[in-house]
Amino acid sequence: xxxxxxxxxxxxxxxxRTQAIWSTVRKLAATREAQLGRPxxxxxxxxxxxxxxxxxxxxxHDITVVDPSPDALAALERRAAESGVAERIxxxxxxxxxxxxxxPDAGFDLVCCHGVLEVVDDPAAALAAVAVALxxxxxxxxxxxxxxxxxxxxxxxxxxxxxxxxxxxTDGRWGRTDPLPRRxxxxxxxxxxxxxxxxxxxxxxxxxxxxxxxxxxxxSAADRVALLELEQAVAEHPAYAVLGExxxxxxxxxxxx
Ligand SMILES: C[S@@+](CC[C@H](N)C(=O)[O-])C[C@H]1O[C@@H](n2cnc3c(N)ncnc32)[C@H](O)[C@@H]1O
Numbered sequence: 128x129x130x131x132x133x134x135x136x137x138x139x140x141x142x143x144r145t146q147a148i149w150s151t152v153r154k155l156a157a158t159r160e161a162q163l164g165r166p167x168x169x170x171x172x173x174x175x176x177x178x179x180x181x182x183x184x185x186x187x188h189d190i191t192v193v194d195p196s197p198d199a200l201a202a203l204e205r206r207a208a209e210s211g212v213a214e215r216i217x218x219x220x221x222x223x224x225x226x227x228x229x230x231p232d233a234g235f236d237l238v239c240c241h242g243v244l245e246v247v248d249d250p251a252a253a254l255a256a257v258a259v260a261l262x263x264x265x266x267x268x269x270x271x272x273x274x275x276x277x278x279x280x281x282x283x284x285x286x287x288x289x290x291x292x293x294x295x296x297t298d299g300r301w302g303r304t305d306p307l308p309r310r311x312x313x314x315x316x317x318x319x320x321x322x323x324x325x326x327x328x329x330x331x332x333x334x335x336x337x338x339x340x341x342x343x344x345x346x347s348a349a350d351r352v353a354l355l356e357l358e359q360a361v362a363e364h365p366a367y368a369v370l371g372e373x374x375x376x377x378x379x380x381x382x383x384x
Contacts (some may be wrong), residue, residue: 129143133381136243136286137326138146138216138371144303144334144337144338145361146179146355147227147334147355147358147378148270148333148376149179149182149266150184150243150359151268151362151378152179152239152249152268152331153186155266155268155275155380156169156183156186156188156236158238159184159237159354160187160188161259163236166186166189166236167183167188167189167236168188168189168191168234168235169183169188169189169190169191169235169236169237169239169242170190170191170193170226170229170235170236170237170238170239170257170260170379171183171190171191171192171193171239171241172193172223172224172226172238172240172253172257172299173193173194173223173240173241173242173243173246173302174190174192174193174194174199174203174241174244175192175194175196175199175202175203175237175242176199176202176203176206176214177192177203177206177207179201179239180192180203180207180216180305181203181206181207181212181216182209182286183208183239183318184207184212184216185210185212186216186291186339187215188215189215189217189299190215191217191219191235192218192219193219193220193221193222193225193226193229193231194218194219194221194222195220195221195222196220197220199292200218200219200220200329200365203216203218203220203325203341204216204295209379214335217285220347222247222298223243223247223252223256223257224252224255224256225255225258225335226257226259227256227259228258229260233320234262234266235260235261235262235265236261236262236266236295236314237259237265237266237267237268238260238261238265238266238268239267239268240253240257240266240267240268240270241268241269241270242270242271242272244269244271244309244311245271245272245307245308245309245311246307246308247309249382250309250319251319251322252324252325253266253321254320254324255323258323258324258325258383260332261383262383263330263383264382265382265383266328266380266381266382266383267318267320267325267377267379267380267382267383268378268379268382269378269380269381270376270377270378271310271311271376271377271381272307272310272311272375272376272378273311273312273313273332273372273374273375273376274293274299274311274312274375274379275300275312275372276292276332276334276335276338276339276373276374276375276376277290277293277301277310277375278293278294279339279373280338280339281293281301281314282283283339286301289301289302293305293310298310299312301313304343312328312372313332313371313377314374316377316379317330317379319341320379320381324383324384325381325382325383325384326382326383327379327380328360328379328380328381328382329359329380330371330373330377330379330380331362331368331371331374331377331378332361332362332370332372332373332375332376332377332378333358333362333374333375333376333377333378334358334374334375334376335358335371335374336354336358336368337354337358337359337373337375338375344375
C-alpha cells in the first residue's frame with residue numbers, strides 16, 4: 128500500500144510542486160513491482176539532476192539517466208552518492224537519438240520523460256525512440272508543459288497579446304522571446320502518443336492552481352496541504368477533467384501499444 132503523504136526520503140524529497148507527479152509515478156512503480164515480482168528497470172530520459180531518479184532508486188529500482196548535460200549528470204552523481212543509491216543509478220550522456228546505444232535490448236519497464244518533449248528537436252522521433260527502448264509491456268510517464276496554463280497566466284497578468292499568441296500559435300509559445308520551444312494541448316499530446324506506438328491510460332493536468340497563486344498567499348504548511356488536496360481532487364475526478372486542461376503541466380501515463 129502506498130502512503131501518498133509520505134515524502135521520499137533524504138536527497139530525493141520532491142518539492143511541493145512535483146508532489147502530485149511523484150505520487151502518481153510512485154503508485155505505478157509499486158503496482159508494476161508487485162506484478163513483476165522484482166524492482167523495475169527505469170530509464171529517465173532528460174532526467175537532469177535526478178529529482179525523480181534518486182527517489183525512485185531509494186525505493187529500490189534500477190535507474191538509467193540519459194541526459195545531454197554533463198553538469199546535470201555530475202550533480203546527479205553527487206546527489207545519488209549523498210543519498211546512498213549510487214549503485215542503483217547509471218548516468219549516461221546522450222539524448223533521445225542515442226537511446227538505442229544505451230540499452231539495445233529494448234527492456235525498460237518504465238521510461239520517464241519529464242520536461243523534455245518541449246525542448247527536443249523532434250518530439251515524434253523522441254517518442255518513437257522511447258517506444259523502442261521500452262519492454263513490450265512497459266510504461267511511459269510523460270510530463271510536458273501545458274499551453275492553456277500560459278494563456279491564462281499571461282491574460283491574468285494583463286499580457287493579452289502574448290496570451291493570444293500562446294493560444295493561437297502552433298507551438299504554444301507566447302512570442303519570439305519565450306524561452307520554451309513548445310507547449311502542448313491534451314488532444315495534441317494524445318494524438319502524438321497514438322501515432323508513435325502508445326496507448327494513453329491516464330491523462331491529467333498538474334499544477335492547475337499552484338503556478339497561478341502568488342507564493343505569498345501560501346503562508347503555512349496547512350495552506351500547502353489544502354492546495355495539494357485541491358490539486359489532487361482535480362486530478363482524481365473525471366468530472367473535473369476540464370480544469371486539468373489548465374494545468375501548467377500535462378502528465379500522461381501510457382503503455383507501449
Ligand atoms: C526541464 S529539464 C527536466 C529535468 C527533469 N526531467 C525534471 O523533470 O526535473 C530538461 C532536461 O532535458 C534535457 N534535455 C535537453 N535536450 C534533450 C534531448 N534532446 N534529449 C534528452 N534530454 C534532453 C536537459 O539537459 C535537462 O536536463
